[in-house]
Each structure stands twice: as structure tokens, then as C-alpha cells.
Amino acid sequence: MREIIEEKAISIPEVKEILDRIELEEEAKRAEEEELEEIQGGEGPAEEGEGGLTSEELFELEEDDGRNYFLKSTHEYVKVFAKIExxxxxxxxxxxxxxxxxxxxxxxxxxxxxxDTPEELLVFFDKGSKRLNKEEAKNLLFKIREYREL
Structure with a gap:
């Protein structure tokens, strides 16, 4: 069981950056394992269970597969919906x-x-304590465009 150490709200582009890094690390690890397997001639332990794994190791592997599926699904989602870096x-x-x-x-x-439009921006201020009129939304949208270019 994993323990949650910290919760922090982050944007979709930030999630994409994290998952891109994890994917690169996993690819490097797989490449390293394949290279090691080639050096060893493809022979590994063939004792207990599937490929020499104990039942506890098999359980952990199944957990990892679920985690990997979740990470891959999330990564595919953020690749599509991350609109900025x-x-x-x-x-x-x-x-x-x-x-x-x-x-x-x-x-x-x-x-x-x-x-991209004041109307799209106004959706965020439709309910709540702060409301914007169309002119204020245009000004804020202009600022957002400036922030993107910083």
C-alpha cells in the first residue's frame, strides 16, 4: 500500500511534464535491462513460480501493471489536452x-x-465571489497572453 505524502494542485501541462520524465526513466531502465539480458545470454533464474518469481513478487508485479496502466492512460490524456508547455x-x-x-x-x-476569447474566460467567473464584465475579461485575457510570452 502506498502512502500519500503530499497533495498539491497542478496543471495538466505540469502532469504531462512529470509523466514524460517517468516515461523516459522507464525507457532507460528497460534498455538497461535488455542490454544486461543480452550480456547474460537471456538466461535468468527459473526456479519458483513464473520466471523464478515468488508469489509475493508476482503480486507486486500485478500491482505495478495496474499502476502502469493508470500512468499510461493518464499520460495519453495529458498528451492530448496539455495546450501549453x-x-x-x-x-x-x-x-x-x-x-x-x-x-x-x-x-x-x-x-x-x-x-482564447473573453467568453471562454468568463466561464471561470460565472459563479463565485468575483465576477468580470466583458471588458475586464478582455483585459485579463490580454494579460494572460502576455504571461504566456514571458
Whole structure:
């Protein structure tokens, strides 16, 4: 059982960056294992269970397969829906929070959606304590575009 150490709200582009890094690490590990297997002539232990694995190791392998499926599914999702790079998302979020006194979760959602029109931006302010009119939305959208270019 895994223990949750910390929870932190992050944007879709940030999730993509993390999963890209994990994928690269796993590819490097697989390549290293394949190279080692070639050197050893493809012979491994053939004792207990499947390929010499104990029942406990098989259980862990099944858990990893579930984890890997979850990671792969999530990675495919974020590859499709990450509309900006992680660094850009971080800048947009940071500036929205610090300069516009926006709640972190709202700033993250704006970075995730990457709105192009005032109408798309107004959706985030439809309910809640802060409401924007169309002119304020245009100004905020202009600022968001500036943040993307920083």
C-alpha cells in the first residue's frame, strides 16, 4: 500500500511534464535491462513460480501493471489536452495568483483551458465571489497572453 505524502494542485501541462520524465526513466531502465539480458545470454533464474518469481513478487508485479496502466492512460490524456508547455503554465498560474489575487485552483483551470476569447474566460467567473464584465475579461485575457510570452 502506498502512502500519500503530499497533495498539491497542478496543471495538466505540469502532469504531462512529470509523466514524460517517468516515461523516459522507464525507457532507460528497460534498455538497461535488455542490454544486461543480452550480456547474460537471456538466461535468468527459473526456479519458483513464473520466471523464478515468488508469489509475493508476482503480486507486486500485478500491482505495478495496474499502476502502469493508470500512468499510461493518464499520460495519453495529458498528451492530448496539455495546450501549453509546463513552464508557460507555471508562469501563467503564478502571475494570475500574484498579480490578480486569483485563487490557485481557478488559475490552474485557466492555464489548463488556455482560453482564447473573453467568453471562454468568463466561464471561470460565472459563479463565485468575483465576477468580470466583458471588458475586464478582455483585459485579463490580454494579460494572460502576455504571461504566456514571458
Amino acid at each position: 509546463s513552464d508557460t503554465a507555471k508562469k501563467v498560474i503564478s502571475n494570475l495568483v500574484s498579480e490578480n489575487e486569483m485563487p490557485l485552483k481557478t488559475a490552474i483551470q485557466i492555464a489548463n483551458i488556455n482560453p
